Amino acid sequence: MQTVKMVVTGPFNAGKTEFIRSVSEIDVVSTERKISSATERKMKEATTVAMDFGRITVDDDLVLYLFGTPGQRRFDFMWEILSEGMLGFIVMVDSSRPETFREARSILETFHAYAPTPYVVAANKQDMKDAWDIEDMRHVLRLDSSIKLLSCVAHDRSSVKAILLELLYSILAKMENGE
């Protein structure tokens, strides 16, 4: 059995677990625990400490694993470990919480430094009324036009599929360019 993996990363409460849950064929193996900080507790009851783990079986011989990273900086020692051998990665950004954009940019840079694999940025929660415009987010996140910044609603399977496909197209394009 061959396996490949993709990493879903982003700040705390960006929607990583939900993203994986939307397409995983198994219940996401989530190593979540009760949140310790009062502020964080207001937003989520439990958070990912080590990682989420989802699976998509491609055929008899190939399985895609999706790994979600813990969003809080205090667990970032796990990031480098999770990034080992990834095919590509997805940076989830909560479009309605601009206070997390800088953190998202920093996470993106960190993962890109770990492995220069293709990536896409998913502007999640675009269905919320406070969501920022994609193009405004592009400016603030300092993403040039060559980087895919895609609208996303993590609980909508078709939206998640579109993000995964865009990442795979980027991976394929990179291979075809001989990079």
Next chain:
Amino acid sequence: MALRGNLRDFTITQLLNLINLAHKTGALVVEGPSQTARVAFREGKLAYAQVDQEDSSLATVLHKAKRLNSGQFRSIQQRAAHISDKELGLLLINAGYLSQDDILLNLQQHYSDIVQRLFTWVEGFFHFDIDFLPPDERICVRMDLENLIIEGSRQLREWEQLQDEIPSLDMSLKFTDRPGANLRNINLNVEEWRVVSYINPRNTIRQIASTTKMNDLEIRRIVFGLLQAGLIEITRSESAAPQVPTVRVFPTEDKEEQKSLVNRLINRIRSL
């Protein structure tokens, strides 16, 4: 849609950059701890700025810039208080007292002074109001934002340099192996000594900051100073988990098989 947030998360420089790049029209409303500023833009260019009820009239601007003396200023206030800035500007130009360029330059300076004051606001909220229009009686300018952004960037530079030098607070510190150095002969201030007392590969910089009640900027400044002095070096925290061996991205080395594998993934995701 929503362009609003907190100044702790977005600097004024970042906001100006966004407005500039996106050619936005409207007003950036910044609510600081004690004052509110409205800075209007037209197609990404600075048009007008005002802080609360501060007098931004042309007469006041020219008086502050010493282009009108106190007597002239008083006279205008008494006799021409009812006329708009545009009318006053025309009167001054027609009287040969000031040129159009003089007036616009002084207004540009006044508006950019207001924006530069905003760079010092680190607490407060902002939102972008696309419906805001500068008061009719005021004169608008058309000023590129690049120079203002550069000025704001200078102020941000220290913070960014510190972030570059110390990108993660989850690393630890250790004393450099310099047998000749004697810490007791080095002049450190109280804050630096407090940090030094916690330097240990088992403590992350973040933990030291938390224990000494310093914010990110303060701890980075001190750590940077100690690094520059060659007293300490950054090391991986001993509490971090060990790394696993390198894993291959693809299960095969063959390029064609790799492409085939990606195509199989694409087909599978499409079929979900």
